[in-house]
Amino acid sequence: DQQVKQNSPSLSVQEGRISIxxxxxxxxxxxxxxxxxxxxxxxxxxxxSISSIKDKNEDGRFTVFLNKSAKHLSLHIVPSQPGDSxxxxxxxxxxxxxxxxxxxxxxxxxxxx
Amino acid sequence: xxxxxQSPTHLIKTRGQQVTLRCSPKSGHxxxxxxxxxxxxxxxxxxxxxEEEERQRGNFPDRFSGHQFPxxxxxxxxNALLLxxxxxxxxxxxxxxxxxxxxxxGPGTRLTVL
Numbered sequence: 001d002q003q004v005k006q007n008s009p010s011l012s013v014q015e016g017r018i019s020i021x022x023x024x025x026x027x028x029x030x031x032x033x034x035x036x037x038x039x040x041x042x043x044x045x046x047x048x049s050i051s052s053i054k055d056k057n058e059d060g061r062f063t064v065f066l067n068k069s070a071k072h073l074s075l076h077i078v079p080s081q082p083g084d085s086x087x088x089x090x091x092x093x094x095x096x097x098x099x100x101x102x103x104x105x106x107x108x109x110x111x112x113x
Numbered sequence: 114x115x116x117x118x119q120s121p122t123h124l125i126k127t128r129g130q131q132v133t134l135r136c137s138p139k140s141g142h143x144x145x146x147x148x149x150x151x152x153x154x155x156x157x158x159x160x161x162x163x164e165e166e167e168r169q170r171g172n173f174p175d176r177f178s179g180h181q182f183p184x185x186x187x188x189x190x191x192n193a194l195l196l197x198x199x200x201x202x203x204x205x206x207x208x209x210x211x212x213x214x215x216x217x218x219g220p221g222t223r224l225t226v227l
Contacts, residue, residue, distance in 0.1 A: 043218030103155030
């Protein structure tokens with residue numbers, strides 16, 4: 001039962017433009033959401049997170065938006081840089097399962113010059 | 114400050130064998146979680162160890178077991194290996210302070226079952 005879904009397996013964006021990655025979830029108990037970036041042969045690296053009490057969190061070029069009513073979150077990267085080319089995973093956790101992260105399948109982002 | 118380390122990097126086993134993977138958490142972290150990442154999928158939670166006990170478990174059979182040592186390092190054991198156990202096994206560590214779910218991941222162990 002996939003409770004976190006990333007329906008776009010890949011995204012290609014030009015350098016300098018905005019990258020928008022989407023994530024949907026089905027479990028209304030999820031209260032904390034995270035985005036991770038993964039390069040080949042490395043483990044996932046934490047990017048940014050958001051609690052369900054907020055609808056936006058910003059950190060430098062990265063902004064995460066949460067729409068609880070739609071059970072949808074998105075990650076915006078502005079401006080996109082070649083080093084942003086990686087697989088991005090959305091993850092979520094519920095208060096009764098502290099530390100058990102449920103991940104989406106990931107979106108491969110390619111930033112072209 | 115060393116991050117999360119895992120050993121070995123790669124491992125090849127045959128069906129029916131047993132395997133042990135090892136993980137050392139990031140300095141200052143006391144909680145270790147294990148994930149299985151199959152090709153083209155996101156990491157799937159196996160279990161989490163805290164204070165040397167299994168605290169949370171995902172939907173994995175009893176063939177998957179683990180252990181946490183007093184120094185917070187951890188092992189993942191898989192018995193009676195199946196072809197479907199071929200995957201990248203990720204270890205993640207976190208601290209009980211801070212109040213966030215942020216987990217730091219190691220580079221993983223690539224297990225191939227033939």
